Amino acid sequence: MNVLLLAGGLGTRLRPLTEDLPKPMALVANRPWLEHLILHLKAQGVQNFVIALKHYPEKIRSYFGNGKRWGVSIQYAEEESLLGTAGAIKNAEPYLDERFIVVNADIVHTINLLPLLDFHVGHGGGVTIGLTEVDDPTHYGVVVQDSEGRILRFVEKPRIEEAPSNRVNAGIYVMEKSMLRYIPKDREVSIERETFPLLIEKQAGVFGKIVSGYWMDMGTKERYRKIHWDLLNRVFQLPIQQQESENGIWIGNQCEIGTGVLFVPPVLIGDGVKIGDRSVIGPNVVIGNHCEIRHHVRCSDTIMWERCKVNEGTHLKNCIFGNELELGSKHILYEAVMNRVGVMQA
Ligand code: GTP
DSSP states (O other), X not given: OEEEEEOOOOOGGGTTTTTTSXXXXXXXXXXXXXXXXXXXXHTTTOOEEEEEEOSSHHHHHHHHTTSXXXXXXXXXXXXXXXXXXXXXHHHTGGGOOSEEEEEETTEEEOOOSHHHHHHHHHHOOSEEEEEEEOSOGGGSEEEEEOTTSBEEEEEESOOGGGOSOSEEEEEEEEEEGGGGGGSOSSSOOOIIIIIHHHHHHXXXXXXXXXXXXXXXXXXXXXXXXXXXXXXXXTSSOOOOSSEEEETTEEXXXXXXXXXXXXXXXXXXXXXXXXXXXXXXEOSSEEEOTTOEEOTTOEEEXXXXXXXXXXXXXXXXXXXXXXXXXXXXXXXXXXXXXXXXXXXXXX
């Protein structure tokens, strides 16, 4: 049984960071999320991956290659045009096993797939949708189930008082390959809006099961930030490559930290980072590998990817910066989301 990772979407809500990058390659704790995801699934015994690509496919192919460096096998199914979440599965059909798992590659999670798989084998239906419970279901499609877990229908974006449940599609499915005959070829098809409702209508056996563990879709900049604060504040765990030198302060190798620098935890500093004298870093800051922060910089609630440069006296709060961004001196930036391609003020 192999795993199909859906990684081809445009990631429009996370622009400009995704202007020239597939969203699952966005860094989480100084490493592409997709890399964390592959390692997390490998730790559960998954050996064979297929990645469905469309937006900047080369950025994923060139990073992972055949997967050997990670001790797994990776194949790629690339789309000529955007096919949507079900169209991408149909396009990957030649690579898929008789039973396979689909995972939206933009969801940060620590979910164990085994209970989902056991449940799927037990009910013998065509699809099992991993479900997660959310506090506010009004932005999602919520499910209505019978006592055996069979999904009877979806209610899209219900008003809070009308929501039949708070269980929503977690973007993780176990599927039988026979279900692919219900997905039309070579056109955009949404799994949530088109395929699942059709499979329910055809009585193909669509079941749902709550999956436990951390779950957060990184699709918006607010949630992308929250994932980091949750990680640094130990709401969930991921392997962080840098060492924790004091409680809540992780510092990478070969960093040069100036005199009088104050770290306010939690703070994660990548490898080869330089920080100038009397800068104040934190709380809630992630600085990517090989960034240079000059003196008297103040930085809080901010994520910066690799090789950025922040000149002296600049103040940053609630910002997200892509790779290789250079900021001038004595700037004050609040809630800026920027990369070299585009600038967006929130
Ligand atoms: P937005 O444009 O911000 O909505 O993001 P998105 O379309 O990239 O993500 P969305 O949450 O809608 O999709 C869920 C997952 O499916 C993400 O991991 C996407 O990369 C992936 N995905 C969405 N559409 C496609 C597609 O047409 N092809 C492929 N291969 N993957 C897709």
